[in-house]
Amino acid sequence: MSRPLPDAPWFPGVTLGVVMLVTTAVLAFAQGATRDAIEQAQADDTRQLLTQILPPGYADNNLLSDTLQLNGPSGAPLTVYRARHGGTLKAVLYEMSGNGYGGRIVLLMAVDMSGRVVGVRVTRHNETPGLGDKVEAARNPWIRSFDGRALGDPPPARWAVKKDGGDFEQFAGATITPRAVVAAVRQGLEFFAAHKAALSGDGAVVEGERK
Amino acid sequence: MSDQPAARAVMRDGLWDNNVVVAQMLGLCPTMAVTSSATNGLGMGLATLVVLLMSNVLISALRHWVPAEVRIPVFIVLIAGMVTLVDLCLNAWFHDLYKVLGIFIALIVVNCAVLGRAEAFASRHAVALSAVDGLATGLGFTLALTLMGALREVTGAGTLFAGASLLLGPQFAFLETKVADAGALFMILPPGGFLVLGLLIAARRRLQHWSESRQPAALPAPAAQ
Numbered sequence: 001m002s003r004p005l006p007d008a009p010w011f012p013g014v015t016l017g018v019v020m021l022v023t024t025a026v027l028a029f030a031q032g033a034t035r036d037a038i039e040q041a042q043a044d045d046t047r048q049l050l051t052q053i054l055p056p057g058y059a060d061n062n063l064l065s066d067t068l069q070l071n072g073p074s075g076a077p078l079t080v081y082r083a084r085h086g087g088t089l090k091a092v093l094y095e096m097s098g099n100g101y102g103g104r105i106v107l108l109m110a111v112d113m114s115g116r117v118v119g120v121r122v123t124r125h126n127e128t129p130g131l132g133d134k135v136e137a138a139r140n141p142w143i144r145s146f147d148g149r150a151l152g153d154p155p156p157a158r159w160a161v162k163k164d165g166g167d168f169e170q171f172a173g174a175t176i177t178p179r180a181v182v183a184a185v186r187q188g189l190e191f192f193a194a195h196k197a198a199l200s201g202d203g204a205v206v207e208g209e210r211k
Numbered sequence: 212m213s214d215q216p217a218a219r220a221v222m223r224d225g226l227w228d229n230n231v232v233v234a235q236m237l238g239l240c241p242t243m244a245v246t247s248s249a250t251n252g253l254g255m256g257l258a259t260l261v262v263l264l265m266s267n268v269l270i271s272a273l274r275h276w277v278p279a280e281v282r283i284p285v286f287i288v289l290i291a292g293m294v295t296l297v298d299l300c301l302n303a304w305f306h307d308l309y310k311v312l313g314i315f316i317a318l319i320v321v322n323c324a325v326l327g328r329a330e331a332f333a334s335r336h337a338v339a340l341s342a343v344d345g346l347a348t349g350l351g352f353t354l355a356l357t358l359m360g361a362l363r364e365v366t367g368a369g370t371l372f373a374g375a376s377l378l379l380g381p382q383f384a385f386l387e388t389k390v391a392d393a394g395a396l397f398m399i400l401p402p403g404g405f406l407v408l409g410l411l412i413a414a415r416r417r418l419q420h421w422s423e424s425r426q427p428a429a430l431p432a433p434a435a436q
Binding site: 016038 | 276306
């Protein structure tokens with residue numbers, strides 16, 4: 001030790017207090033300094049995700065600014081992004097979630113105005129790596145098996161994984177995960193069917209289909 | 212300051228003699244949680260290495276100002292604060308990296324190996340040497356986790372370094388190999404983790420005994436000073 005620390009009984013407590021104060025101040029400053037950049041990065045993420053899920057020719061508008069707030073299936077507010085091309089409403093995009101093996105699985109789905117799935121991507125999950133994570137588009141093409149499907153195609157009873165008598169594959173060693181995703185997509189399509197009118201127009205924006 | 216070990220000895224200590232995972236058995240919570248694949252092990256190892264290096268340097272620099280009575284809470288505050296800072300900065304300015312490593316970063320705070328090194332080494336040694344210790348311990352951790360992940364992945368999923376290009380960038384796609392079409396699922400689930408860890412610990416001990424028996428005190432250990 002280069003020099004002894006003060007022996008007073010208050011010294012350790014005050015040191016701890018000072019360390020806490022400085023750390024908190026640094027973190028508060030850092031949070032303020034990074035807030036804009038983080039929001040920007042998250043908005044970029046969402047935009048990238050939204051455009052990635054849509055095939056070319058579906059959107060030329062700013063999806064992030066053309067949104068609707070509706071009550072989702074669970075009652076919680078749900079943000080709906082609307083994809084327009086040349087002013088025509090082509091598809092709506094929103095998040096759905098299901099209960100997987102490791103908790104909530106959140107997926108983003110795009111549905112065209114006739115009620116067909118344009119694309120589905122799992123955005124957040126906590127499934128077993130190497131098993132349930134095959135629902136990620138980067139790891140397995142499985143998630144694309146929903147493309148072009150609708151509520152009547154396959155019929156309602158077959159909107160399930162094969163193990164449950166449905167039309168969708170499961171993964172070896174992981175049934176709960178794909179089962180949750182299939183159920184969430186189906187729930188998303190039912191949400192579309194129930195709210196089609198609200199989803200397709202708010203009157204204020206000119207809609208190509210109506211002309 | 213007496214008793215300063217040489218940097219070489221510190222390096223050897225962190226990598227082998229006192230490897231956090233297979234010798235000290237610290238930080239087993241993240242070890243079990245993420246080593247279901249080699250890539251995950253590597254990612255967790257690297258993120259921990261950076262935090263260990265930074266926390267060792269910071270705590271060593273402050274070691275003369277922290278009273279012994281409150282050193283543990285002070286270290287925890289410093290480590291947690293630093294990890295949060297790294298988390299915020301990565302999220303803001305290295306968002307792609309954050310998306311891959313984000314899940315590991317929060318787990319590092321609870322890694323007792325970081326606090327262990329702060330208490331056992333950084334609070335007693337000079338800054339430069341503490342940096343070497345952080346680096347050595349981090350490398351030892353990375354090696355153990357990658358090895359464990361590789362063993363579990365090959366036996367459990369039949370692949371090796373799957374998803375490496377997502378973690379390290381597309382130029383590392385060559386690492387991704389397929390060994391078999393499927394594996395024993397058991398190895399990827401938690402019991403497989405305990406099994407592989409036990410085998411690794413046993414293997415390290417066996418090697419240690421073997422190398423000790425091969426060099427019967429021919430070279431007297433160099434004096435510590």
